[in-house]
Amino acid sequence: MTSTLAHAAGPKDLDNAWVRQQFPSLETQVNGQIAAFLDGPAGTQVPQQVVDAIQKYLLHDNANTCGAFATSRRTDAMIAGARQAMADFFHCDADEVSFGQNMTTITFALSRAIARELKAGDEVVVTTLDHDANVAPWRALEEKGVVVRQVDIRESDCTLDLDDLKRKIMNKTKLVAVGYASNAVGTINPVAEITRLAHAAGALVFIDAVHYAPHGPIDVKTLDCDFLACSPYKFFGPHMGTLYGKREHLMRFSPYKVRPAPDALPDRWETGTQVQELIAGIAAAVNYLAELGKRHDTAARDRRSALLAAYRVTHAHEMALLAELMEGLMAIPGLRIFGITDLKRFNERCSTVSVRLEGHTPTEVATFLGQRGIFTWDGNFYALNLTERLGVQARGGLLRIGLVHYNTADEVERLLAALREFSRA
Numbered sequence: 001m002t003s004t005l006a007h008a009a010g011p012k013d014l015d016n017a018w019v020r021q022q023f024p025s026l027e028t029q030v031n032g033q034i035a036a037f038l039d040g041p042a043g044t045q046v047p048q049q050v051v052d053a054i055q056k057y058l059l060h061d062n063a064n065t066c067g068a069f070a071t072s073r074r075t076d077a078m079i080a081g082a083r084q085a086m087a088d089f090f091h092c093d094a095d096e097v098s099f100g101q102n103m104t105t106i107t108f109a110l111s112r113a114i115a116r117e118l119k120a121g122d123e124v125v126v127t128t129l130d131h132d133a134n135v136a137p138w139r140a141l142e143e144k145g146v147v148v149r150q151v152d153i154r155e156s157d158c159t160l161d162l163d164d165l166k167r168k169i170m171n172k173t174k175l176v177a178v179g180y181a182s183n184a185v186g187t188i189n190p191v192a193e194i195t196r197l198a199h200a201a202g203a204l205v206f207i208d209a210v211h212y213a214p215h216g217p218i219d220v221k222t223l224d225c226d227f228l229a230c231s232p233y234k235f236f237g238p239h240m241g242t243l244y245g246k247r248e249h250l251m252r253f254s255p256y257k258v259r260p261a262p263d264a265l266p267d268r269w270e271t272g273t274q275v276q277e278l279i280a281g282i283a284a285a286v287n288y289l290a291e292l293g294k295r296h297d298t299a300a301r302d303r304r305s306a307l308l309a310a311y312r313v314t315h316a317h318e319m320a321l322l323a324e325l326m327e328g329l330m331a332i333p334g335l336r337i338f339g340i341t342d343l344k345r346f347n348e349r350c351s352t353v354s355v356r357l358e359g360h361t362p363t364e365v366a367t368f369l370g371q372r373g374i375f376t377w378d379g380n381f382y383a384l385n386l387t388e389r390l391g392v393q394a395r396g397g398l399l400r401i402g403l404v405h406y407n408t409a410d411e412v413e414r415l416l417a418a419l420r421e422f423s424r425a
């Protein structure tokens with residue numbers, strides 16, 4: 001009886017072997033060694049389903065939108081389906097989702113549109129922890145006399161200084177721009193609480209969920225945020241960006257657009273012809289995650305519950321890998337970890353870790369690892385405020401190790417062995 005029930009609920013642990021079979025590129029070899037893709041924060045690999053969807057679109061449905069013929073109608077249907085997939089992903093309505101080139105371009109377009117309603121002396125709050133794509137578009141408003149205030153971090157654990165945030169949100173604050181999770185040090189920000197604080201002061205909230213999206217489920221309804229952006233290429237999809245906006249704001253703010261383009265939602269926010277084949281790939285990425293969720297929870301009935309099931313199991317897997325990684329890193333002499341290291345506080349972080357090894361630049365370490373087929377990233381990852389604040393910007397930044405659900409304990413062990421070898425040399 002018990003085993004039948006367990007079977008009906010699906011496997012408890014992530015079926016990592018099945019996961020890896022879905023991603024053909026994970027078989028890539030470098031110098032005779034299988035590649036360890038620990039570069040997920042800069043862009044994840046894609047499952048076969050995504051490649052197939054892009055190919056199918058180009059081979060069978062390729063057309064511009066809103067035409068009176070078969071391929072154009074199929075294109076319209078495909079885009080509507082992809083929008084619904086992202087609506088399930090964000091937990092919103094389909095007309096609150098728009099697609100764009102990438103998160104950076106979307107955010108610049110949105111900040112310009114919002115700026116039409118701002119005047120000199122209005123204030124916007126950004127943070128030291130954020131990627132510059134959630135800083136520069138808001139700093140650009142300084143040209144109009146908008147005052148930009150920047151919330152500091154607590155250097156000891158690279159978390160946001162919430163007292164400073166409370167001081168900086170004032171009655172002149174019109175918008176708070178905050179990241180869901182740091183792409184450099186993995187900190188997860190209390191975005192629901194920040195949204196509450198901002199709304200209490202009458203300000204809007206824009207959340208950059210690019211780094212959080214591969215690690216945890218997004219629920220814009222529960223967060224109650226006004227805007228949230230993320231990039232499918234960071235959660236197993238193609239290189240594009242997507243935006244959620246509350247309907248009332250998407251209608252009220254006026255984007256820069258060409259006159260013949262529709263003024264209805266969400267089209268008014270989608271400038272020009274979209275990369276439709278990649279939109280097909282976005283739907284496939286969401287469906288891949290849902291399929292993963294259904295394998296692990298056969299009781300998951302709709303796509304949203306399947307997505308939540310997927311994140312339950314990928315999160316547990318990532319946290320187990322993170323614990324191994326952290327323990328191993330802490331034992332390497334001369335290695336400094338930036339951010340939360342305490343296992344008891346792992347709920348405040350995701351599985352992205354940045355370090356520096358004494359006496360070496362991050363580029364030297366990344367090059368050594370790269371020659372052994374271990375892909376990490378070095379530099380500032382565009383989290384420029386943070387690398388400057390931590391005093392590492394002029395010294396080559398950080399070495400970033402990113403774990404997602406297709407990574408394995410063997411890969412973590414390989415990385416640690418290589419780091420130990422390099423630190424001894």
Ligand SMILES: Cc1ncc(COP(=O)(O)O)c(C=O)c1O
Nearest residue numbers: 102103104131133183210211231
């Ligand atoms: C946290 C975060 N925000 C924003 C961006 C920018 O995203 P995009 O490349 O889609 O413009 C990135 C890209 O690395 C990121 O990691």
